[in-house]
Amino acid sequence: MIALGVGFSSRCEARDLVELATGVWQALPADARRDGGRIATLAHKRDSGLLEAAARQMGLEPVYLEPPDLAPFQPGRTPSAAAEAAVGLASVAEAAALAAAGPDATLLTGRTTSGGATCAAARGGHDTAFNHREEP
Numbered sequence: 001m002i003a004l005g006v007g008f009s010s011r012c013e014a015r016d017l018v019e020l021a022t023g024v025w026q027a028l029p030a031d032a033r034r035d036g037g038r039i040a041t042l043a044h045k046r047d048s049g050l051l052e053a054a055a056r057q058m059g060l061e062p063v064y065l066e067p068p069d070l071a072p073f074q075p076g077r078t079p080s081a082a083a084e085a086a087v088g089l090a091s092v093a094e095a096a097a098l099a100a101a102g103p104d105a106t107l108l109t110g111r112t113t114s115g116g117a118t119c120a121a122a123r124g125g126h127d128t129a130f131n132h133r134e135e136p
Contacts, residue, residue, distance in 0.1 A: 001037060001038065001101050001102050001123070001124040002028065002032050002033065002036075002037035002038075002108070002121060002123050003037055003039070003040055003063070003096075003097050003098075003099075003100035003101035003121070003123075004021055004024060004037065004039045004060065004097055004119055004120070004121050005039075005041070005092065005094060005095065005096030005097030005098070005119070005120050005121075005122065006021060006039060006040070006041045006051065006092075006096065006118065006119045007041060007093045007096070007117065007118045008041070008045065008050060008117040009117070010048075011116045012050065012115060012116035013050075013116075014053040016115030016116060016117055017051075017053070017054050017117045018053065018054045018057050018058070019114070020112065020113075020114045020117050020118075020119050021054050021058060021117075022058060023112070023114075024109055024119045024120070025037075025058060025060075025121070028109075028121055032108070032123065036059060036060060036061070038101070039054055039055050039058065039061070039062055039100075040063035040064070040096040040097065040100035041064065041065070041092070041096055042064070042065060042066070042067065043064040043065060046064050063096075063100045065100065067087065067089055070091070070092065070095035070096060070099055071089070071095075072099075073091065073095035073098045073099055074089060074090055074095060078091060078094060078110060078111045092118065093111050093118040093119050093120040094110070094111050094122075097120045097121055097122035098122045100122075101122040101124035102124030103124060104124065104125025105122045105123060105124045105125060106122060107120060107122050108121040108122055108123055109121045
């Protein structure tokens with residue numbers, strides 16, 4: 001399972017997020033992209049509609065995560081002072097990619113930043129992936 005993790009500020013526009021995520025996705029090997037994947041961010045971003053727009057345009061499954069889901073993936077990631085101030089996590093994109101990719105996931109890319117958004121990609125080590133929560 002391949003997962004993109006994204007973080008974005010309130011000033012980010014859908015086209016900026018789609019452009020960044022598409023660039024990261026297209027840079028992955030074709031065989032990694034063959035079976036589709038996921039795009040993940042923090043659950044409190046659901047109302048912005050940006051993740052849904054990117055997922056729809058890219059043909060990926062949207063995944064919304066809670067901060068505790070990302071907490072185990074904080075050590076060793078690229079820290080962001082802005083993310084830490086906004087959500088209490090130093091890494092959103094890299095941690096979201098790892099959490100959504102599933103068990104034994106490894107980063108395929110580091111964090112890439114553009115237009116108020118960040119994106120990273122990870123591959124899960126097993127066929128099963130993060131069992132994300134749906135809102136009621």
